[in-house]
Amino acid sequence: MVDAPAGPALPARTVRSLDEHAAAVLALAGPLPAQTVAVAAVRGRALASDVRSAVDLPPWDSSAMDGYAVRAGELRPGAVLDVVDDVPAGDTRTVRLPPGAAVRIMTGAPVPAGADAVLPVELTDGGTSRVRLDGVVTAGAHVRRRGEDVRAGDVVLRAGDLLGAGAVGLLAATGHASVEVHARPRVAVLSTGTELVAPGDPLRHGQIHESNGPQLAAAAAAAGADVVAVVAVGDDVDAVRAALADLAARADVVVTTGGVSVGAYDVVRDALLADGTTQLVHVRMQPGKPQAVGVLADGTPVLALPGNPVSSFVSFEVFVRPLLRRMLGARDVHRRRLTAVLTTDVRSPAGRRQLLRARLDWSTGTPVAELVGGPGSHLLGALARADALVDVAEDVTQLAAGSPVTAIDLREHDA
Numbered sequence: 001m002v003d004a005p006a007g008p009a010l011p012a013r014t015v016r017s018l019d020e021h022a023a024a025v026l027a028l029a030g031p032l033p034a035q036t037v038a039v040a041a042v043r044g045r046a047l048a049s050d051v052r053s054a055v056d057l058p059p060w061d062s063s064a065m066d067g068y069a070v071r072a073g074e075l076r077p078g079a080v081l082d083v084v085d086d087v088p089a090g091d092t093r094t095v096r097l098p099p100g101a102a103v104r105i106m107t108g109a110p111v112p113a114g115a116d117a118v119l120p121v122e123l124t125d126g127g128t129s130r131v132r133l134d135g136v137v138t139a140g141a142h143v144r145r146r147g148e149d150v151r152a153g154d155v156v157l158r159a160g161d162l163l164g165a166g167a168v169g170l171l172a173a174t175g176h177a178s179v180e181v182h183a184r185p186r187v188a189v190l191s192t193g194t195e196l197v198a199p200g201d202p203l204r205h206g207q208i209h210e211s212n213g214p215q216l217a218a219a220a221a222a223a224g225a226d227v228v229a230v231v232a233v234g235d236d237v238d239a240v241r242a243a244l245a246d247l248a249a250r251a252d253v254v255v256t257t258g259g260v261s262v263g264a265y266d267v268v269r270d271a272l273l274a275d276g277t278t279q280l281v282h283v284r285m286q287p288g289k290p291q292a293v294g295v296l297a298d299g300t301p302v303l304a305l306p307g308n309p310v311s312s313f314v315s316f317e318v319f320v321r322p323l324l325r326r327m328l329g330a331r332d333v334h335r336r337r338l339t340a341v342l343t344t345d346v347r348s349p350a351g352r353r354q355l356l357r358a359r360l361d362w363s364t365g366t367p368v369a370e371l372v373g374g375p376g377s378h379l380l381g382a383l384a385r386a387d388a389l390v391d392v393a394e395d396v397t398q399l400a401a402g403s404p405v406t407a408i409d410l411r412e413h414d415a
């Protein structure tokens with residue numbers, strides 16, 4: 001028997017915990033430069049500077065009801081007042097309420113000078129020239145005071161705030177047509193594997209559809225990134241090097257999948273070692289153990305994720321997404337965590353942080369985590385059902401059904 005020839009020695013790997021690797025990834029880039037963006041287009045962006053209100057809100061004393069502007073002290077049930085004017089919303093006149101009279105007024109219209117309350121139409125006969133009072137109100141009733149909500153000059157949103165629908169409304173209401181937000185990170189995705197064919201193309205024996213590229217592109221877009229390219233190449237080191245250089249020139253971050261492990265054709269590993277400053281990492285986690293991280297020759301950050309679809313999904317969540325959120329300028333780059341109750345027993349390997357796909361059931365009021373998809377990192381069938389990752393610490397080896405666990409909430413929130 002002849003000894004098999006020794007292959008080239010595998011390059012050394014840095015061993016890290018998930019948190020150590022996440023910190024190393026976050027250190028790759030800071031918030032991108034600020035740019036001025038129209039309020040109509042800022043949803044999902046993070047503010048680059050504090051925003052102050054340009055106006056008082058309400059800008060003037062405003063009626064909260066359809067009814068009659070009155071002096072509360074003059075009201076007696078059954079009394080009849082002359083209706084001397086009519087003020088709809090949008091009326092820009094400065095109206096005065098004479099003593100002993102009423103002014104008909106609509107919700108959102110400016111309260112006339114001299115009036116201190118609005119008597120709702122429901123408490124009157126609804127008259128237009130004279131009005132009979134069926135009830136009374138006290139001073140201040142149904143008047144929204146100038147500035148009671150926001151004062152001109154108040155800081156209404158802070159640098160680092162992510163802008164959801166509520167913030168967009170506030171910006172518009174406080175007089176802003178555009179604001180300074182951080183640029184969106186431009187992300188390029190490179191899938192690698194000679195077995196990959198485009199979705200929709202017929203499969204020959206040994207081939208699979210390229211799914212990580214679309215999956216990562218969707219995840220990056222949901223994180224607020226601008227996906228500039230999704231490219232697939234075979235397991236050819238020169239093709240990978242050429243693609244990396246091309247994508248780096250067009251993107252702020254390059255994310256690759258596949259080819260980063262210890263196999264003979266793991267060409268991302270070899271390409272990165274040839275052309276960048278990257279570290280091969282063995283992360284004490286499951287799934288997602290083999291990773292590489294660093295910068296390409298032109299300084300563009302690169303994150304190389306493993307190729308198994310579940311590994312690439314989970315790796316994106318815990319490493320790539322926080323970096324993208326940081327580049328986007330978000331103050332808080334992490335997903336929300338919550339405590340959920342397990343429906344089944346769980347076994348977990350010692351010394352590896354496990355992230356298990358789960359579906360949260362909220363029907364009882366407290367979240368219950370039902371694991372979906374099984375432990376294999378190739379199991380795509382149930383991935384679409386997962387809306388949380390149950391986070392099992394490195395030193396925990398088993399958890400009983402009914403135990404509380406920490407879960408990472410994967411649902412997107414508006415801000």
Ligand code: AMP
Nearest residue numbers: 191193210211212213258259306307308
């Ligand atoms: P690798 O990390 O390249 O060893 O790939 C691990 C497993 O993930 C293999 O079964 C690959 O076929 C599969 N895989 C790698 N890249 C992709 C991809 N882009 N889409 C779907 N499956 C992939």
Ligand code: MG
Nearest residue numbers: 193258259307
């Ligand atoms: Mg591969």
